[in-house]
Amino acid sequence: MQTAHSEAAAAATGGGHGQLDFMGALFVFMLATFIGLMVIQRVSRLLHTPLMSLTNAISAIAVVGALIVSAGDGHPGYITALGLVAIFCSTTNIVSGFLITDRMLKMFKKQEKGAK
Amino acid sequence: MSAETLVQLLYLVSTALFILSLRWMSDPETARKGVFSGVAAMTLAVAGTLAGVIATGGTHYWWILGAFALGAAVGYPLAQVPLTAVPQRTALSHAFGGLAAGLVGTAKFFLYFGQRNEAALAPFIVVALVAEVLLGFLTFTGSLLAAGKLQEVKWIPQRPVTYPLQNVSNLALFALALGLGVALVLHPLAPWAPWAFGGISVLSLAFGVLLIIPIGGADMPTVISILNAYAGLSAVAMGFVLNNKLLITAGALDGSSGLILSVIMCKAMNRSFFNVLFGAFGQAQTKAADDEQKVYKADTTESAAQIMEQASLVVIVPGYGMAVAQAQHKVRELYDLLKKRGVTVKFAIHPVAGRMPGHMNVLLAEAEIPYDDLVEMDEINGDMPQADVALIIGANDVVNPAARADKSSPIFGMPIIDADKARTVYAIKRSKNPGFAGIDNELYFLDKTFMLFGDAKAVVGELARKLAGEGGH
Numbered sequence: 001m002q003t004a005h006s007e008a009a010a011a012a013t014g015g016g017h018g019q020l021d022f023m024g025a026l027f028v029f030m031l032a033t034f035i036g037l038m039v040i041q042r043v044s045r046l047l048h049t050p051l052m053s054l055t056n057a058i059s060a061i062a063v064v065g066a067l068i069v070s071a072g073d074g075h076p077g078y079i080t081a082l083g084l085v086a087i088f089c090s091t092t093n094i095v096s097g098f099l100i101t102d103r104m105l106k107m108f109k110k111q112e113k114g115a116k
Numbered sequence: 117m118s119a120e121t122l123v124q125l126l127y128l129v130s131t132a133l134f135i136l137s138l139r140w141m142s143d144p145e146t147a148r149k150g151v152f153s154g155v156a157a158m159t160l161a162v163a164g165t166l167a168g169v170i171a172t173g174g175t176h177y178w179w180i181l182g183a184f185a186l187g188a189a190v191g192y193p194l195a196q197v198p199l200t201a202v203p204q205r206t207a208l209s210h211a212f213g214g215l216a217a218g219l220v221g222t223a224k225f226f227l228y229f230g231q232r233n234e235a236a237l238a239p240f241i242v243v244a245l246v247a248e249v250l251l252g253f254l255t256f257t258g259s260l261l262a263a264g265k266l267q268e269v270k271w272i273p274q275r276p277v278t279y280p281l282q283n284v285s286n287l288a289l290f291a292l293a294l295g296l297g298v299a300l301v302l303h304p305l306a307p308w309a310p311w312a313f314g315g316i317s318v319l320s321l322a323f324g325v326l327l328i329i330p331i332g333g334a335d336m337p338t339v340i341s342i343l344n345a346y347a348g349l350s351a352v353a354m355g356f357v358l359n360n361k362l363l364i365t366a367g368a369l370d371g372s373s374g375l376i377l378s379v380i381m382c383k384a385m386n387r388s389f390f391n392v393l394f395g396a397f398g399q400a401q402t403k404a405a406d407d408e409q410k411v412y413k414a415d416t417t418e419s420a421a422q423i424m425e426q427a428s429l430v431v432i433v434p435g436y437g438m439a440v441a442q443a444q445h446k447v448r449e450l451y452d453l454l455k456k457r458g459v460t461v462k463f464a465i466h467p468v469a470g471r472m473p474g475h476m477n478v479l480l481a482e483a484e485i486p487y488d489d490l491v492e493m494d495e496i497n498g499d500m501p502q503a504d505v506a507l508i509i510g511a512n513d514v515v516n517p518a519a520r521a522d523k524s525s526p527i528f529g530m531p532i533i534d535a536d537k538a539r540t541v542y543a544i545k546r547s548k549n550p551g552f553a554g555i556d557n558e559l560y561f562l563d564k565t566f567m568l569f570g571d572a573k574a575v576v577g578e579l580a581r582k583l584a585g586e587g588g589h
Contacts, residue, residue, distance in 0.1 A: 046477045050474070102148060
């Protein structure tokens with residue numbers, strides 16, 4: 001009864017979507033790292049600065065965790081506050097990361113044929 | 117379809133879009149599509165999370181909306197900084213990322229602790245929580261300090277700070293943090309657990325500072341990449357804590373990007389990770405003081421312009437000095453004038469030129485120099501003996517031949533751009549002081565080398581004027 005209750009609490013408050021599955025999580029991590037390494041090895045060296053600002057924005061995926069923490073019902077106020085600050089930080093990264101990446105990428109131009 | 121299924125489906129599509137986003141970065145032609153795909157992925161991730169939260173009875177929506185709005189309000193101006201400030205902005209944004217991860221970890225721990233939630237504080241989760249907080253807070257202070265160094269904030273020392281037993285004391289503190297972590301994993305609900313957790317947080321904040329103070333400007337590209345990887349890994353750890361596969365995947369993509377960039381940067385400096393983090397570079401190498409009788413041959417911009425005009429291939433080697441002087445637009449003028457006279461102009465880009473990976477490419481792209489003329493070090497080196505002129509603009513260590521020949525040089529073994537193989541070398545330099553690594557550069561004393569002293573922007577501007585003027589006659 002006790003554990004059933006706390007697991008329900010974890011699902012509701014922690015938003016641990018789905019069952020806890022350590023091995024599954026490790027597999028996902030391993031596969032995602034391999035995909036990441038392979039995809040990023042092919043990124044043009046020209047674009048390493050935009051790549052970094054793009055991955056900055058992507059790592060702001062932490063917003064997902066921040067949302068789950070702040071929206072939880074019945075949490076002590078300071079927990080919600082920590083979550084809200086985390087939402088603020090992540091949103092800053094999402095907005096500035098994507099915008100500046102696009103701003104930089106717009107500047108990369110090929111040789112125009114026959115132009116001045 | 118249950119809400120849970122919907123959430124997972126949205127996350128699944130989001131994950132695919134994140135991968136595509138990075139995939140499209142392989143080519144400047146498709147790269148902007150990558151940004152759109154990233155934005156779509158992030159939107160789906162937030163939408164999915166909100167759907168899940170609503171289904172499980174969330175609250176505080178107005179507060180959340182406020183936090184989003186405030187973040188957007190701060191993020192927008194941060195995206196408008198001049199491109200020379202991109203390294204600082206990137207470091208600052210790593211700091212935000214680290215802080216977000218650290219705070220979520222802290223919140224989760226105290227939440228579970230307050231609930232006496234033994235199931236949620238299983239050993240695996242506590243390990244992930246400790247990793248998340250450690251990496252998050254370390255990235256936070258470390259990146260703030262790096263941003264401060266890059267911005268040249270006055271009270272932050274630019275030069276590496278070293279003191280006796282630095283590495284030993286750092287390792288001792290790390291062992292202490294590790295010990296606290298192990299204690300926490302074994303007894304997550306002990307009365308002292310919040311103190312142990314707080315201790316780990318404080319130590320992590322301190323690590324960030326301690327790891328970055330001994331690092332000099334020339335190592336910044338590597339350090340920024342490593343911090344990038346840490347920020348990603350802290351998101352992965354958060355994913356383990358929340359059992360959220362989207363967080364794990366996106367964090368792993370970020371982490372592997374940081375890792376690859378760090379490896380490229382380390383290779384380009386012929387140093388190991390370990391060496392960058394623990395072997396403070398740039399400690400005064402003052403032994404060159406006794407052969408100070410070596411003299412520079414200075415030249416006028418007028419004769420430099422004449423020589424360049426008659427060249428068939430001019431290779432421009434930009435470095436951090438070009439960024440500092442904001443000279444890229446003047447460089448573009450020079451590039452246009454030379455091209456008009458039928459001179460082939462190429463840019464030789466060293467991987468660690470500037471203060472972050474790819475820094476030079478972005479600056480030159482801003483000046484609308486077509487990226488086909490930006491050539492990587494390995495490709496340009498074969499052409500260097502055919503170059504009539506190598507024009508070095510604010511670069512130093514990346515063209516120092518000592519890296520090839522002088523075993524006693526601190527940069528020995530670092531791959532360089534073979535500017536010394538060009539027929540004539542012109543080097544624009546602000547002052548007669550050695551470069552960032554504090555090493556004298558033999559290149560400047562070769563017979564074929566001529567120095568143009570002055571601010572890079574002013575000198576290049578004058579070169580352009582001389583070229584344009586002669587065209588009028």
